Amino acid sequence: MDFDLFRDDLGIPHVRAASETALAYGQGWVTAQDRGLQIEADRMRAEERYAELAGAAGAAWDRFAARERLADTARAIHDAAAPADRAWLAAYADGVSAGLLAGGRDVPELAGVPHRPWEPWTPIGVFLATHVLFNGFPAILWRAHVARHLHVPGVPLERVLGLFAADAGSGSNAWAVHGAFTASGSPLVAGDPHRTLELPGPYQQVRLVCTDPAAPYDVLGFAFPGVPGVPHFAHAAWGPDSAAGAAAGSVAGSVAWGITNAAAHHVEVVSDGADSADPGAWRLSWPARELSDVGVAVWRGLLHARTARDVADAFAGWVDPVNRVLTADSTGEVLSLTAGRVPAATDRALPAPKPADGYVTLPAPTRVTQVAVDANERPVTQAPAELDGRPGYGPRDVRPDREAHDLGWSYVPHRAERIRQILAAADRPESPGTQARVHGDTRDLGAAALVAHLAGDASATAVRLRAWVAEGAHVEAGSADAALYMRWRDALTHRIARHPVLAPLHAPHGQDPALEPLLGAVFDVPTAVGAGLAHLLAADWLVVDGPDGQPLRIDPAAEASAALAEAADQASGTWGDVHVPAPVAPVPGVAGAYTAAVRPAPVSGNNETVRCTGGSPGMAPTAYRGSVARYVWDLADRAGSRWGVPYGAAGRPGTAHFDDQHATWAAAGTVPVVTDFDRLYAVDTTGRLLNGARGAQVWRRDVGPHGVVTAHMLDPEADADVLHRWFTQPRAAFWGMGEHTRDEVAATYAFVESLPTHHAYLVRWDGEPVALVQAYHPEHDPVAAAYEVAPGDLGLHFFLGGRGPVARHGAVQDPWVVLGPALRDFLFAGAGTRRLVGEPDARNEKALRRMAALGFTAGEEVFFESAQGPKTARMAYLTREEAGRGAP
Template sequence: MARIYKDAYGVPHVRASSVLDLARAQGEVTARDRTWQMEWLRLRGLGETASVVADAGEAWDDLARRMRVARTAQRALASCSPETRAFLTAYADGVNAGLDSVDAEQVPELRTLGIPAGAWQPWTPLATFLAQHVLFGTIGTRLWERLARSVLGDDARHLRHEGPLTSGSNAWAVGGARTASGMPLIGGDPHRNLEQPGVYQQVRLACEDPDDSFDVVGFSFVGVPGVQHFAHAGEVAWAITNAAADYQDVVDVRPGDALSDDLLRLSDTLAVRTTSWVLGDLGFDALLPLLRARSVHDVDRAFDAWVEPVNNLLIADRSGAVRYRIAGKVPVRDASGGWQGWLADPHRVDAGPDEELVTANERRGPESERIGSSFAPPYRAERIRELLAGRSGLTTADFSEIHNDTLLKSASVLTELVPGAFDEFDGFMAADSAAAARFAAWRSALVRRLVDEPVFAGLVDPSPEHDHGPLFTAVLGLEYRLGLALATLASEALAGRPPYGIDLFAHAKAALADVEAGEIPATWGDTHVAQPVHALVDFDAGIPSLPVSGDQDTVRTMGSYPAISDAATRGSVARYVWDLADRQAGGWVVPTGASGLPGAHYVDQLEPWVEGRLLPIVTDWELLTEESR
C-alpha cells in the first residue's frame, strides 16, 4: 500500500508500507508528472528518438546504438542483486500504471506528435540513466585532444581550460563546530544542460515497514527509482560532484576489423572502452542501501557498489562525522594503456568538527592524478574556500549566499592584458552590471580575433577524420575552446611566453576598440538569460528567458560561451542545503518546476531559482496534501 502527497510546489512525497510499494508509487507519480519526459527518456535509451524528431535524432540514435546503451542496461540489470531487480521491476510497473492513467491528449508534446507513451521494461531506468551520461565522461575531451594535437602538436596544451572540462558541480560541507546548530551542513549544486522538464525530480520517499523503515528527501534522476546523488535521510546526508575520472578511453582501430569484447565502435577508425560496458554494471545495487543509510559509514559502504560516473562524494551525519571519498570504478592501466583492474583505494578524508571539505571538479592532489587527466579550473573551489574561511555560526542562509556568488576569478587575469581598461569592473558577473556586460563583450571580441590566427586554421576547418558528427561539433569548435582557454593563454602571455607567437596584448587592445566602436548591452542580464531547452526544438515550452547572474567559472555557474552566445543554456540544475540538525531548516530549488505538465507547478520555481532563493523542505505530513489516485 502506498499514498502520494504533494507540497505547495507539487513535490511528490511517497509514503508506503513496503519497499516495492514505494518503488511502484514513485514510478506512478513520476509517469503522471513527467509523462512526456518519461517517453523521451525511453526513446533516448532505445536509440529511437528519430521516430519523433526525425533528422535531429539520427546522430543520437546512431551513437546510442554504437555505445550499446540498451544492451548495457540489460546486462546491468542482470548483474544486480535479486532485491535490486525487484525494486527496478516494481518501479517500471508503477511507471506503466501511471502512463495508463494519463490521457495523451492532455500532454501537449504527445498530442502534438499524435503518439502514446510506450511501455517501460525493468531495464529501462538503467538505459535512461546511461543515456544521460554517455557524453558526461571524457569522450569529447579525448576527441578534442586528438584534433588539437594533430594541428598544434605539443603546443595543444595552451588551449587547455585546465581540463578541458565543462561538466561540473559544486559541493561543500562544514563540521558542526562551524555551524549555528552545532551539526554539519552540506550545500551544493549540480551543473548540467538546462532542460524543460528538468533532469532532477525533488522527491521524498518514506517506507513504513517496521523491519525496513526510512524517510529520505532528495533529488532523483527522472526515470530512476530512489535517490542517487543528493539526499538527506534524517540521520545522514550526502552530495556529489563529477570527479573527472578517466573511465572512458578512445582507441584507434582499423576499419572492418572485429573488435575485442571490451570495445564499442565509435567510428570506422575509433572505438571506446568504458567501465559500464566492460563490467556490465552501472552500480544500481547502491540504490536501496542509500535509502536505508543511517550514518556516514552506511553511505560510504553503499557507494562501494557504484560504477559510473565516477564522483567526488561528501557525506555527513548527526554524530558530527564529515567525509570525502571517490565513488565509482576507476580503471588501472598498464604502460600501454591497457586496463588491468580497478583502483582499490577510494581515498577517504575525514574532516574535524571545525573543518571544511570542498569539491568543485578541480585537481585536488595526488588522488586526482591517480584517476584522471582533465579537470575543471580551480576557480570555483578556491572561491568557495575563500567564502568559508574563518567563518562560524554558519546557516542555510549563509550557504545560499555562497550558491549565488558571481565573482569571476579568471577576469582579473584577462583584464591585465589591457591595463586600466576595466578598472570599474569588480569581477562580479551580476545580471544588473554594466561593467560585466562590457567585459563580456570584450572577451567575445578577443575570441573572434584569435579565431582568425593562421596557426588555428586546421582547427577551423579540420580534416575529415576529425569530423565526428553533430553531437561533437560544439565541443570541437575552435571558438568554444578558445573561450574556455582564454585565461590559460593570457597567463602565458603575461609571463612573457606568447602562446603560438601570438601578440595577445595587441589582440586584446584591438578587441577593446572593436567593442567601443559597437553597441554594448546595457547590462550583463540583457544578453545573459536562462534558456532551458526542450527536446522538441519547435515546441513552445512556455519558459520566459530571464536575466541571470553568474558565468562559466563562477560559483553561481551559468555558462556562457564567448563569441558564440551569452545565453546560459548550462548551469545549476538544482540547489540544496542539507542541515543535519533539522531537514526543514535546509532548502532546495530546481530551475523550473516539479511538473512537466503546463499548470501550477510547471514553472513556479523559476523565479526563486533565478533570484537565488531556496524553497522550504517540508517533512510534516500534516502540511501536505494527499493526491487522489
C-alpha cells in the same frame, strides 16, 4: 501496488508505501504523471528510437546509441543485478507504465507514438542515455584533432594539448561544514550541480517514505526522472520523529550526501586497429558496459543508509560516472570520498591502442574536521587560513593527500577557491541561511588575469574594466561593466580562434558525418579557445611557422586591445539584458512553446563564478548551463534544510508548478524543505478527485451571463467560519454537524484533508462561497457495505450553503439552476471518474429532487453505519455517458 501520494504547496511529490517495491512503483507512477514527455524522450534515446519522436534531429543520436549499444548494455546490467534490485527496478518500471496510461503521456508530442510498457531494464537505459556524454571522451577526440594538426616545433605534445584545458568549464559545487563551525553544532552539506539546463529540469525533487517495519526509511532529495531512488543528493531521517515511524529505532537521526563529478578519465577512447590513421576509427571502453554494472545496487542501498559510513560503504559499489562525495550524519561525522571505476590508464590525453588493464584503487574515505570543498578542480590539499594569509580565520579545507583523487581531468579552480574564501571569512557560525551567500556569489576570480592583458591600454573602456576588477569583478545581471567584460571576452575568444597560429585546427575533423549533429560542437574552435583562453594568452612559447616561413605568434596585449575596441562598438546594456536561461526541451520542436511558458528571469554569474550560469565565450551569451538544483542539508534538523530547482516540479507548460520556483532560482535562492505531513495535501492517484493545496482553485467554469463558478480545495482553518455558519442553520439537519463548534468543524475537515481518498471543496460563484462538495472513493467509505462498488465510481455529498449572487442575475430564481449543472461537470472533471454515486438520506426529499433534476437515476434503499451513525439512504447513480460528458 498500494501507495499514498502527497504534495506540498510547490507540487513536490511525497510518496509513502508499506513496502519498498510499492514505494518504487509509486515513485515511477508520479514521475510519469509529472514528467511523462521527458522520461519517454529519454527512454526512446536509450532504445535507439529517438527519431520516432524528434524526427531527423534524433537520427544522429540513434546512430550513436546503436554504435555504443545502450539498450544491450542496459539489458546486460539488469540481468546481472541481484534479484532484489531487479524486483525494485521492475516495480518502478511498472509504476511508470501505469502512470503514463493514467494520463502521463497525454501530450500532443506523444499522440503519434504508440504506448509501450516500460521494461525492468528501461530505467537503467535512461540513466545510461543521460550519462553517456557525461565524461571526457569528447575532449579526447578534440585533443586527438589538436595532435594531428597543431605542431609547435620543439614543444612536447603534452604541453600543446594543455592549452585547451577546461579553464572555462562550468562544473559543480559541493561543500561540507563540520559541526564545530555551525550554529547548531551539527554538520551542513550543501551544493549545486551544474549541467545543461533542461526544461523541465534534469532533477526531480521527491520524498520517499517506506513504512515497512523490517526496513523503514524516509529519504528526500533529487531524483533523475526515469530512474528510481535519489542517488546523488539526499537527506534521510529515521527514528520516532520520521515518517517511517518508530519501527526505525528509538533514537532519531539523519544522514545526508551530495556529489560533484570527479572529472575523471573513466571512459576510454580506443583506436580501432583496422585503420589507426582514420580519425573516426575509434570505440569506447566504458566500465558500465565492460563490467555489466552501473551501480544499481548503490541506488537502492543508499535509501537504507543511516550514517555517513553507511553512505561511504554503499558508494564503494558505484561505477559510473565517477563522483566526489561529501556525506555527514547527525552524530557529527563528515566524510569525503571518490566513488566509481577509473581505468588504470597511463595516458589519459589521447586515444589508446587498447583498454587499460584493471582499475585505479581509490583512496579510503577521509574524515573532514573543518570544511571540505569539491568543485571539479584538480585536488590540492589546502593549508589552514591562519597559515596562508587568506581572509578570516575560519575553517579551511585541510583534507590530506587530496592529490590522490586526481583522476585525469579538472576544471578551473576559481569556484572552489572562492567557496573556501567565503567560508574562511565567516564572521558567525554557519547555518542553512548563511549558505545563500555562497550559492549566490558572483565574483569571478579569473577576470583579473585576463584583464591584466589590457595593462598597457589607456582607453576609457580598459580603465573601466580595470576598475571593475579592482572592485571585485562581480558578474551581476544589472552590471553594465560585467556586460562589457563578457562582450570583450567573447570578442577576444573569436579573435584568437581566427588567429593564423590556430588555423590548422579548422581542418575537417574526419568523424562520421552522421554524428555531426552530436559531435560537431566538440570540434568548434571558438568553443575550445574559450575554454582555454587563459592558457593560450599566457603561452609565449606558442610559435609556429607561417606560409612564408616567418614565425607566427599571438600578441596577447594587441589582441586584447583590438577585441576591446570591437566590444566597445557593440550595443551597450547590462549583463542581464542578454544573459537569460536558454534551456533545451525534451523534443527540439517544442523548445519554443516550453520556453515561452516560463516567466523571464535574467540571471547573474558566468561559468567561473560560484553562481554558475553557463555563459561561455565563443558561444551565445545566454545561460545554457548552470545550477540545475541547489540544496543545503542541515543535519541538526532536516526540516531546516533547503532546496530548489530552476523551474518547478511539473513538466507541462501552463500548469501551476511548471515554473513556480524559477524566480527564486534566478535570484540564487532556495525554498524550505517541508516534511510535516500536516502541511501536505493528499493526492488521489486514481484520477477521480481533483487535487491541490489548501484554498487552491482546481476547477473553473464560465457560465456565460451568469458569471463564473469555481471550485477550491477546502481550507479547514480559513473556511471553518463559513461552514460553521452554514451547518448551524436548521435546514442543515441532515448534514449532522449542527451541534459542532467552529473548531470541531475545522478539525473534522482537517481529518478529511488527510485522506487521499476523500476530498472537500468549497464552491464559489463569482467569488462568493455558495456550496460545499465532498467527493470520495466509495470503496474506502462505509457506503461500500451498502452497494456493489464499480470501477470509476465517485461518491458525493453536497451542501448548498447560500444563494450566491442570484440578485445580480435576474433571470435566475433558484441558484441550483446554475450550480447544479456546474457541480455535475466539476465532479466529472477527473479523468478516472466513470459514474457518480449519491447516497442522500432517504427522508431528504429536497436532495432527492435535485439529484433527479441532474439526471441521476434513483436506486435501492440501503442501510449502513455512516460516520455520523446509522443511516438509511436512497442510492442514486449517474454515468458519464448519461450525463453526456464524454471523455474529460
